[in-house]
Amino acid sequence: MIFVLLALLVDKCQGMFDSDGPDSDPRPSRTAASCPGRIAAELPRGENAELVDAFRTDNKQITLCRTTGGSLYYFGEFSDHREPGIAMRAEKTTDGYEANNDSYRYVIHDGVVTIYDSGDQIGQEEITPEPSPK
Numbered sequence: 222m223i224f225v226l227l228a229l230l231v232d233k234c235q236g237m238f239d240s241d242g243p244d245s246d247p248r249p250s251r252t253a254a255s256c257p258g259r260i261a262a263e264l265p266r267g268e269n270a271e272l273v274d275a276f277r278t279d280n281k282q283i284t285l286c287r288t289t290g291g292s293l294y295y296f297g298e299f300s301d302h303r304e305p306g307i308a309m310r311a312e313k314t315t316d317g318y319e320a321n322n323d324s325y326r327y328v329i330h331d332g333v334v335t336i337y338d339s340g341d342q343i344g345q346e347e348i349t350p351e352p353s354p355k
Contacts, residue, residue, distance in 0.1 A: 256286035257354055260296045263308045264288055274318070276329065276348035283327075283334060284354045285311060285318060295320035295327060 255261070256270035264270055266288050273285040273293065277300065284296045293313065297320075298306025309327075311320035317330030326337040329348065336344040 253287075254353075257284065260284050260286060260306070260308075260354070263296065263306065264294045265292070266290055267294075270294075272354075275351040275354040276334070277351045277354075278334065278346040278348055281346070282306075282351065282354055283329070283348065284351075293318075297327065 253271035253273070256264070256267065256272045261267035261270040264286060267286070268289075270286040270288045273287050275285065276283040280300050282298050282300050285293060286296065287293050293311045294308050295311035295318065296306050296308045298304070307322065309320045309322040311318050314328075314330070317328065319329070320327045324339045326340075328335045328337070332347060333345050334348050335342060
């Protein structure tokens with residue numbers, strides 16, 4: 222009985238020292254929702270990408286998806302799809318997300334997305350979590 226308990230304990234603790242914590246595994250979890258197909262199709266190697274987070278402003282949709290290779294992408298588009306959306310690499314920050322596209326930087330934190338161009342703030346919009354982007 223002691224050997225069984227010891228084996229279970231070793232199995233649970235085995236990965237403790239070779240990771241940076243629960244968010245360090247770049248691979249998507251098996252329980253996450255799928256990234257919407259039309260968005261996954263716009264991501265490099267986006268097949269089977271998983272939805273990480275999604276937000277809506279008054280007229281825009283922001284979808285964050287992680288590819289099976291572990292890359293996080295920010296996909297921004299108008300809610301009415303009047304123009305094609307744009308996908309860009311993103312990263313999780315301590316208080317939200319950040320994505321860069323040439324001189325533009327998009328920072329999500331504290332219920333807003335702030336847009337910068339060459340370091341200058343050019344916009345800020347309130348965001349609402351969107352559980353199921355279309």
